[in-house]
Amino acid sequence: MQIRVINPNTTAAMTAKIGRAAQAVAAPGTQIVAVNPASGPVSIESHFDEAVSAIGVADEVRRGEAEGADGYVIACFGDPGLLAARELARGPVVGIAEAAFHMATMIATHFSVVTTLGRTCVIAEHLLHAYGFERHCRRVRAAEIPVLDLEDPASGAYTRIVEECLRARDEDGVGAIVLGCGGMADLASAIGRDIGIPVVEGVTAAVKLAESLVALKLGTSKHGDLALPLPKPFTGMFAHYSA
Amino acid sequence: MQIRVINPNTTAAMTAKIGRAAQAVAAPGTQIVAVNPASGPVSIESHFDEAVSAIGVADEVRRGEAEGADGYVIACFGDPGLLAARELARGPVVGIAEAAFHMATMIATHFSVVTTLGRTCVIAEHLLHAYGFERHCRRVRAAEIPVLDLEDPASGAYTRIVEECLRARDEDGVGAIVLGCGGMADLASAIGRDIGIPVVEGVTAAVKLAESLVALKLGTSKHGDLALPLPKPFTGMFAHYSA
């Protein structure tokens, strides 16, 4: 089975890291294809970055459909372009935020999220609400680190994340932590050891969910609002979407 | 005051119609600038169409900032790219779906929405929930007409919309109808006469709200998650967004 893991930003080093984390938990028969769009922001830290990255996600799903992907992971914690991607895909599409939330609710009655910049907390809060997990999450916390600091071992990002996780554990009354950025995919087990409670990471969670859905022969429903988009003309830089 | 009314699709005839409807309700001192992006779908009838159109909306807001726009209207009922647009704008940005919902709650305790295709009902339902109007809306109904049929007087679209509005009035226990498509901007008063209860149309509602916010000197808050996006590199077809 081929799972296309899409890093919606254009930083190749992050794509590689995400790919390694995905491969590490993949089943023997699973081929992980880690990609990022050619066009888009180098990191996603705002509503605008998200909106732009949704195009890249859609493009990568279109490419995946052509190349025989069985399922998809959207590896940015805002799940950008999720519903659009589902329309375009026949197999399942799983966002890493939803994946982490689903998994966390099965091992703890409540969790907190620890993400990067404070200005992105509202994105996670909106997703929690849209998905129905707002009562399971006690709090969305920011370690106040730029996303790309996660690529720089000298940035001190790891320490700040662990400190925020400890505050969540001790102040929020939660049994688990959800890491709120695809760029933290390599940190989950170390953080788990350091804080002593389960840490749920979205990339790895989403890979297992995508594998599971494919194994269950459950693709995206093509009945109703997730059916393939109606073919129609597009103009300008999007003219290639015309059909 | 200059209000930039952005039709997120690329059908110029619809842009013109929307512009006329906007101008018809604008205050004497208000200049309506009706535009549509150069790039994007000719109509918006899916999550994918929406995601693509969000780029065009962002582009038009960027252009508006350069050209001195005081406020913005996003004239598609899915409010595509609304939060991204707010990040980019200093003045207020108003979506036509939210505008219609706000106005409807002030003249009736409950309303129903009548939109175009059934597959887009879920978009309106998601917005109702995200905005907090889910308890004010009894039902989202589709007249099952493609958006571009609204541009064709021979399509019978008007009759089907009125029939659905009458069903909403008689079956849903509502005091008002919200029209669920920017392409219906010219129909509100005729429908209101035909069905005998208030009909709220989003383009006109949004123009008045944008004017009101500008008059109150209330621009988009630049404190917190709607602050201007952090400058950063973009790649590929979006490289021009780099800063």
Added chain:
Amino acid sequence: MQIRVINPNTTAAMTAKIGRAAQAVAAPGTQIVAVNPASGPVSIESHFDEAVSAIGVADEVRRGEAEGADGYVIACFGDPGLLAARELARGPVVGIAEAAFHMATMIATHFSVVTTLGRTCVIAEHLLHAYGFERHCRRVRAAEIPVLDLEDPASGAYTRIVEECLRARDEDGVGAIVLGCGGMADLASAIGRDIGIPVVEGVTAAVKLAESLVALKLGTSKHGDLALPLPKPFTGMFAHYSA
């Protein structure tokens, strides 16, 4: 167009101040008629004060209907008698609490309310919930000042309000502040300058919303539960309501 701005309490100085604030934002063609009932409490700081003031609001709407008012503003932050007023009016009726909430959601993803006495916070909380804005408001805060202290420059009220607004800005993670009392109508711009984030004030917001609804020819729906009350006998001090 004539907008009747009803101060539900009976303090004429506050009525005048509210009228000035309303006039300052009104469109050129708008006539502001600022009134207060002859009967009622001098300030509204409890559920009981609210219940009594609803009679005065209804009386002023009845008077407005006779005098040709095109729309109404209820200028107390509890929106007392709002649904009763809507039944009595043909034009739109807008409460200042709802007006401020509507406007605030269009310029910030979250806001906090700063009101007068702690015991009235629950009134604002109930309204937030009834209107569907409970997820947009982070917190309702009280500056712990009696309403009539707002009429006395020596009371120190302004300073206490600003201090509470600063706490809201710095602790609540919000992009805007809603002022929670009609008596603060003259303070919004000064507070906005002092705290550096948008401040939404209800009287001015409601005037623009009422003007907008009138401009859109959207009166209160007379179909359903907001239709004119059934004529019937009233007794005693309310016998004049009989019909």
Added chain:
Amino acid sequence: MQIRVINPNTTAAMTAKIGRAAQAVAAPGTQIVAVNPASGPVSIESHFDEAVSAIGVADEVRRGEAEGADGYVIACFGDPGLLAARELARGPVVGIAEAAFHMATMIATHFSVVTTLGRTCVIAEHLLHAYGFERHCRRVRAAEIPVLDLEDPASGAYTRIVEECLRARDEDGVGAIVLGCGGMADLASAIGRDIGIPVVEGVTAAVKLAESLVALKLGTSKHGDLALPLPKPFTGMFAHYSA
């Protein structure tokens, strides 16, 4: 113990009927004092009627405090003036709508409400939501009878109510019916026999709840927003409230 049962409308025959129903379920040591205000509407069928009747309710609570009432029942299904009444009372105050809802949830997982006129359904819906019972109630139904028809045996009201109750039983998936009008206080047991499932009536339910609270020595909390209203001047026809 003295329970003051306040019929908020001014129809003495209905007050007497409500008093008889209250007395029929009262404990041996309970004195039922059934009253109605001197001033107000003869029936309550609109938001306006409700607002006016809240004054009468407050007046009767003030009178009750002077006459030694231990607890209060507000015998109109809109619970008019409930929070104002609680501020004025030292003992408990129970509305018949909330009373019926509380009781119904203890004998069935879901109930439906059958009330009088369709235009008042929204009042019950608002209460269900304000109280937190919106998930226990499947539907609010109207038998479409004017309130005062309940006083006229020849009106056919009883038959129409039973028919609507049967529809609720057979279509709504509920285990119990809540009768939605104080004027139905004498009908509950007959309807129960006719439809074969439990019927909860608010006047009788509220009397038992008020008795229970008094027996438990639980009066209205005077700490916080239900403390006695702050003394202050009132003007005009309400000048007698001044203190």
Added chain:
Amino acid sequence: MQIRVINPNTTAAMTAKIGRAAQAVAAPGTQIVAVNPASGPVSIESHFDEAVSAIGVADEVRRGEAEGADGYVIACFGDPGLLAARELARGPVVGIAEAAFHMATMIATHFSVVTTLGRTCVIAEHLLHAYGFERHCRRVRAAEIPVLDLEDPASGAYTRIVEECLRARDEDGVGAIVLGCGGMADLASAIGRDIGIPVVEGVTAAVKLAESLVALKLGTSKHGDLALPLPKPFTGMFAHYSA
């Protein structure tokens, strides 16, 4: 009337204490039968303890049906086995958590819960949500005392509970406290005196509610999901349930 008050744990001293508290508030004609199951945990402080105790509750209801009980109280704050008990009973069944919540909402707009161990707070939170009281409760607090410390005057439990109640009163903005354990049934009036705001205790509240329902002739609805369980074979240690 006979009310069977079931202590779901097997500590006879606690059963006796609960029985005394129940009797102290019972009406003259009410016979309180305080019982506990022969089988089960000595205290209930976990989801597992709760699940086991539900069997004892069911057994005691079956016994009560045979012995002519008119109504039931489940005297553990998790309301264990409540819906199962309702299926088995013809009369009403009232849990002490729901009873306390119902009563608290009638005397205060908001309350906080003070319970025993922190790990059981989530049980109360789940109930608040299932019953619809989540908006009335500000916070569930734990005094961090094991349940059986309530049986030991030397444990210091009383002091710790009062301290937590004072924190709730001063920090949570509530008008009343709900005690969150059946073992606190003897403490309510003393705590009320010490903290100066109303204290609602579940055992006494539930007795009055059960009496009230019986007086109103409202038994558990046998129409729908609370009808008597379908007779069927049971195996092993539950074979005696077969029918």
Added chain:
Amino acid sequence: MQIRVINPNTTAAMTAKIGRAAQAVAAPGTQIVAVNPASGPVSIESHFDEAVSAIGVADEVRRGEAEGADGYVIACFGDPGLLAARELARGPVVGIAEAAFHMATMIATHFSVVTTLGRTCVIAEHLLHAYGFERHCRRVRAAEIPVLDLEDPASGAYTRIVEECLRARDEDGVGAIVLGCGGMADLASAIGRDIGIPVVEGVTAAVKLAESLVALKLGTSKHGDLALPLPKPFTGMFAHYSA
């Protein structure tokens, strides 16, 4: 990896069927141990049956802990004893209702549930709400078949289920169906073929989720309310739980 699939009822034929369905989707390295308790009801069709079956579930988890189970599935659609099981287990525990809900939300924006008897619909509704999926599920429908009819090919159960699924597909506006009974584990693919939209079945979904959690090294959090139960004495038939 060893996954213990617990059929909470005591019908061995159903256990075998569930085991076969589980094995059919299990990964190569997964050992499915399908068991049912020695004690309990032969089918689960009421709140009482559920409460009793929770004991059997807990017993099987205790046995699994002794025998080295890595994860658990509770194979009854009411997820009986789920939180108690989680307290007892170190590995993950997944209920088939939650599993099916999680999976369904990732392939469709809305789903409907088709279950056995109408009286059990409320159990599914309560779970949807407790888990946060109430906005994703349009309707819970019953085919009105007793659970054990699923074991009898001559019962006509399959036809009735398909008919109800078709009604859900055509009337509810959903993209997927969730089958609401562990006894339907063998029917999902046939129904999917017959109705043409995705059908999510809980046993198979839960097996994949349990495998995924084990693969991710995510066991039940032992920090907080799901920590191992406090050791304490139990009496009577539960004395063996003492510690």
